[in-house]
Structure formats: C-alpha cells, structure tokens
Amino acid sequence: MKIQLYNTLSRKLETFTPISGNEVKIYSCGPTVYNYAHIGNLRTFIFVDILRRIMDYSGYEVSHVMNITDVGHLSGDDDSGEDKMLKSSRESGKTVWDIAQYYTEAFFRDTDSLNIIRPHTACRATEHIQEMIDLIRKLEEKGHTYTAGGNVYFSIDTFPEYGKMAGLKLDDLQSGARIKIDSSKKNPKDFVLWFTNSKFENQVMIWDSPWGKGYPGWHIECSAMSMKYFGSHFDIHCGGTDLINIHHTNEIAQSEAATGNKWVNYWLHGEFLIDESGKMSKSKGDSLTLSYLVERGYDPLDYRYFCLGAHYRSQLQFSFNALDAAKNARLNLKERIRLIKEKCDKQPSLSEGSISDSGKNYLNVFNEHIGKDLNISRGLADLWQIVKDMLLSDQEKLFLLTKMDSVFGLSLLNTEKEDFGDITQEIELLINERVDARTEQNFSRADEIRDILQKMGIEIKDTPAGTTWRKKV
RNA sequence: GGCGCCGUACCCAAGUGGUAAGGGAGAGGUCUGCAAAACCUUUAUGCACCGGUUCGAAUCCGGUCGGCGCCUCCA
Numbered sequence: 001m002k003i004q005l006y007n008t009l010s011r012k013l014e015t016f017t018p019i020s021g022n023e024v025k026i027y028s029c030g031p032t033v034y035n036y037a038h039i040g041n042l043r044t045f046i047f048v049d050i051l052r053r054i055m056d057y058s059g060y061e062v063s064h065v066m067n068i069t070d071v072g073h074l075s076g077d078d079d080s081g082e083d084k085m086l087k088s089s090r091e092s093g094k095t096v097w098d099i100a101q102y103y104t105e106a107f108f109r110d111t112d113s114l115n116i117i118r119p120h121t122a123c124r125a126t127e128h129i130q131e132m133i134d135l136i137r138k139l140e141e142k143g144h145t146y147t148a149g150g151n152v153y154f155s156i157d158t159f160p161e162y163g164k165m166a167g168l169k170l171d172d173l174q175s176g177a178r179i180k181i182d183s184s185k186k187n188p189k190d191f192v193l194w195f196t197n198s199k200f201e202n203q204v205m206i207w208d209s210p211w212g213k214g215y216p217g218w219h220i221e222c223s224a225m226s227m228k229y230f231g232s233h234f235d236i237h238c239g240g241t242d243l244i245n246i247h248h249t250n251e252i253a254q255s256e257a258a259t260g261n262k263w264v265n266y267w268l269h270g271e272f273l274i275d276e277s278g279k280m281s282k283s284k285g286d287s288l289t290l291s292y293l294v295e296r297g298y299d300p301l302d303y304r305y306f307c308l309g310a311h312y313r314s315q316l317q318f319s320f321n322a323l324d325a326a327k328n329a330r331l332n333l334k335e336r337i338r339l340i341k342e343k344c345d346k347q348p349s350l351s352e353g354s355i356s357d358s359g360k361n362y363l364n365v366f367n368e369h370i371g372k373d374l375n376i377s378r379g380l381a382d383l384w385q386i387v388k389d390m391l392l393s394d395q396e397k398l399f400l401l402t403k404m405d406s407v408f409g410l411s412l413l414n415t416e417k418e419d420f421g422d423i424t425q426e427i428e429l430l431i432n433e434r435v436d437a438r439t440e441q442n443f444s445r446a447d448e449i450r451d452i453l454q455k456m457g458i459e460i461k462d463t464p465a466g467t468t469w470r471k472k473v
Numbered sequence: 474g475g476c477g478c479c480g481u482a483c484c485c486a487a488g489u490g491g492u493a494a495g496g497g498a499g500a501g502g503u504c505u506g507c508a509a510a511a512c513c514u515u516u517a518u519g520c521a522c523c524g525g526u527u528c529g530a531a532u533c534c535g536g537u538c539g540g541c542g543c544c545u546c547c548a
Contacts, residue, residue: 029548037548044548167476168544218546240548245476247547270548271478278541280548309486309496315479315541322485325497332496335511377487381495443506450508461510468510 001058003371005236006313008244008267009165013373019235019265023061026052027226027264029239029247030066030122033103034088037110038287039303039318040273040280044240046304047270047312049116050376051238053407058371065229066119067222068107070100070126071205071215096205100126110290113300115409123225125216129207131224132216135258136193136209144257145193149184152194152211156187159253163189165267166245191250192217219250223258232259238268270312275319293323301410302327308376308408330410336387337401338415343394350399359396362386363403370407379407427458427469434460435467 003016018024028048031037037045048066055062089096108118125132136152139145144158156162196214206213226234232255239248248267255263272279280287290300306326310316355363362382369378386392386400398413405412434449450460453469461468 032547041548047548166543241478242543242547245543246545272542272548274541305496306485311487313478314486317485319485322497325485328498329496339511375487377496378494381487384495438506441506447507454509459509462505462508463511 001367001371003054003058004373005266005268006373007265008248008269011167014266016266018060019233022059023063024055024236025230025234026055026062026064026236026238027222027230027234028064028066028119028237029222029243030068030119031103031107032069033100033107034072035103036287036289036291037107038280038289039293040288041240042110042114042290042303043273043307043316044270045111045116046114046307047374048238049111049114049409050308050312050374050407051236051268052117053409054370054374057403057407063121063230064117064119065121065123065226067225068100068104068122068124069218069221070104070124071218071221072096100124110300113290114304115301115411117409121229123229125221125225126205128221128225128228129216131228132220133194133207133209135220135224135227135254136216138258139193139254142257144254146186147211148186150196150212151184151192152196153185153190154193154250154254154257156189156191156253159257161256162253163249165252166249168245168249191219191246193220193254219247220254222247223251223255223263227255227259232261232263234264236266236268237264238270241269241271244269268312271315273307273316273318275317280318288318296320298323298327299330302330305330305410308380308410310377312374312376333384333387334412334415337412340387340394340397340401341413341415344398347395350395355399356392356396358389358392359400362392362400366404376408379404383408427453427456431460431467431469438462 004013005016006012007014026048028045031041031045052062052064088099092099094102104124111118136145139154140152144155145152146155147153162168194209194211194214194216196209196212206215226237237248237251244267252263274280275288290303293303294300302323303326306318306323307316309326362385366379366382369375369382383401383404386397386404389397402413430449430453434446437443437445437449453460458469
C-alpha cells in the first residue's frame, strides 16, 4: 500500500519510504506534565495515533517513541519567566515530582480512553539527563556552544542551515516582538542547552553537569532521547504545528550539528483545534479537558469521532454543537453495525480470500484515501458507504468494518454494553409492565410508562422482535 | 512588521483543473395502536467577493474583504 505524507521539510506530498526495510521509527512530541491536557492537545495525539495505526495497517513494523516533558520550563525567553512545574507545585502544595507523576497518569488515562495506542517507549526527560549532557558535550566539542551568564547556549551562527524547515529568513524575524530578548545571547535566536544557578527557590529539579548544577533547556530532550532509542537517523517526527518554528527548528539544528548527518526524513505537524475565541491554550487557565466532556455526558470516543471528521492539517472548529453531531453519528453508526453483527451471528466469518470484487474495491478505495496523507475523514465516508450498501452481504460488511476500524480505533464492533447501559431492575419491571399493557391494548398506561422512562433518559424501541431500549442520546 | 494557513449548504467538514464525499440537523415516506427507533428518499446550477487564464475553475493567477496561527512557553 502506497503512503504519501505531507512533509513539512519540503512542504510537499512525498511517497513514504522507510530507511530500513519494513521498519518505521516514529518519534512524537509528548505532553508537558504540569497540568491536564486539554482537548486541543489531545487532537494532536489522535492524529499521531492515526498515523501509527495506518502504518500498522499497511504492514509496517512500527516503533513509536514519545517523550514526557517532566522538567519544568520557563515561560519566557530571558530567564525571567516562571518555571511552570514550580508554579504548579506552589499552587497545589505538591512536590514537582508528584505533579509530574500525577499529570502523567492523567494524560495516559485520557489517551487510553480515546483508544490512543500507547507508544512502545514513553520516556521521561528527567530520566535522560545524562544523555542530554552527553549531547551538549558533543556540541561543545564541535564548537557549537558558548557559555554566558551562567547558561550554555547553542550558537545558531555555527549551523548555516538553521531554520531551513520553517523557512525562516533570519533577518526578517522580529525576535523580541512579544518578549524581551535574553541579553546574554550572541544571536537572538540562540537557545539555551543548559541552565545553571537556578534563581528559583526550592528548585529541586537540578542535576550535576560539567557546567555546574542546573537543568536542561527545553529542546535538547527530544534530540537526546530520540537518538538514544532510534540512533542518529530515523523516519518520522511529529507534533503540533506550533512546534515548527522554534522547537523543531532548534532540535534539527542541535541534532544535525552534533551528528553531521540528516536526522529525520519526514516531519508531520498536526493543526490546532480552535474554538470561537481562537486556539486553546493551557495559559488561558480554565481549558476544556476530556473529563469535562465526560462530565457533560459525552463518551471520549465521541471526541475521537469528531476529530476524525477533519483532516489533521486543517484547523478544526470545536463547539458542543459539532460534538453533538459527532456523538449522534457515532451512535447511529454503532447501532447499524450492531444490527449487521446480529444478522451474521450464526454464520461463519469470512476470510480475506473470499471477498467479492465489490468488497475488494471498497478496500482499495479506502487504502487509497487513507494512504493519501492520512485522509481519515474520507475513509470514514467510505465506511459509511459500506454500512449502507444494500448489495454487500452482512458478513462481508463485518469483515471490512473490522479491518477498517483497526485504523479508526473507534471500537465500532464493541456494540454490546457501552451504549446500552446496565439493565436496572426498575427499568426492566416498567418495560415488562408496558409490554403487558400493550398486549391488553391498554395504550394509555403504555404511553404513561413510556413517558416515565423518557424522563429517566431511557428510549423505548418497539421492534417486531420485541421491545428494546437504550439510553437516550 | 515578517511568515504561513483558511473562507464549501442551517452546523461540522472532504474534495486542489473535469462538473460538489460523509456526518449531524431539518423535511417527506415506510413501519407503528400512537410514538420512538430503524430503514428509504430528500436538502449547495453552488464553493467569501471581483477580475483573469482555460474547451472546462471550489480547485490555477491577480486583487478585495473576513477569520486563524506562528515569529514567548505551547499540541
């Protein structure tokens, strides 16, 4: 199966070819764990998950590494900003280590509930300080660094290709347009590799280094960790679109300056989720979290479905209206699939070889769609078409759906419990009573019971096979 | 100030040169004691606006208006 990816490096669609045989090495930028992830953050992780699932689906051997940024980083460029971990620690009364642990667990709870497959390796920055120090040393040996004001900086003037991915024209950049420039820097775009002499009280996240006690700059962790797990050259690096200009630009500079060779072949960036006021950000304070959606009665997979409706490189407009639409769509889809499953119940399942031409065609079209820069929303449309196809056998539908859902990750075949709730005794009694009333043609009582159940949030369905119910959407 | 993206029906959106995917919502129908659910049908001569290129444009080019992002930390 051919896979084309839009590479930020070239700003073009490129056909994907792995560096080594059938292996695909994916590094994705992970969460900063000083707060809950908001649903905008999670959109990017869903995008990475789709990428990974499509690679798996295509038969590649994927290894996926993701960092956990548990080192506090400054909110400003000039050393005057506040350390976010410390801030969070001060506000909650917990230690920075507890904070990191707590939010890391919260992050994985969220991603698990979104059916996001966990990376093979999730590596904490704080557990790779030595690797970072080693990398900085290498850069130092090659003359790419200088020390000023107690910090070790990367000197971008020693790396002529600086900014090539972002297309930055250095002279045109208005550095300091929004923030004060660190006066120790030789070039405003230089960045810190290692901070020493923390000015923060109670700074506990400090380590010994050749340059003194301190802590690493933000960018170095991804370079150091990806090289540790993947070596100096790997296939795909992805993250949010905001990382292009600074974070990934700096990562490329320090990585390629250290090794002297190309670091990453394909760079993929996911666009933002926005709401009426624009992009969501942690610094806005109260932000939309997944658990808030759950409190409001949504299933995490409603949000996943919502995200699959748009291409990863388009901004997606969030609203509860749109989320409701996704929720309805997902439940409708599952109901249809439940019926298909029911009808196939006693029949033997199909194998790849016994698929009809029509089925094969669906699969080819689907593969073509998702292979073209992960066009998952087009793939979803393909899936709907299969579900609604009146000529395709149910068995075949089931086969195709199962295969395709390995890419969507929507648990579409899980139709048993989730949406239909636990049968409570009360509901069952009422339903039985209503069935009796209807048999006796006592329709006023039957309608009365239906109203009662309605108020309890239960929806009644009278089918030829009997009365069923489900929780109201 | 520099760079980039976007503007498609009531809503979310796909489509980037060959005559508008999909979903939600709405409407009509079948079914039903009535409903609900389910199922079927239906909903943009039109893709912000103006001009141009082309046999042909939502798609390419130029302009106008509007929205968003990046150039601090950020998904």
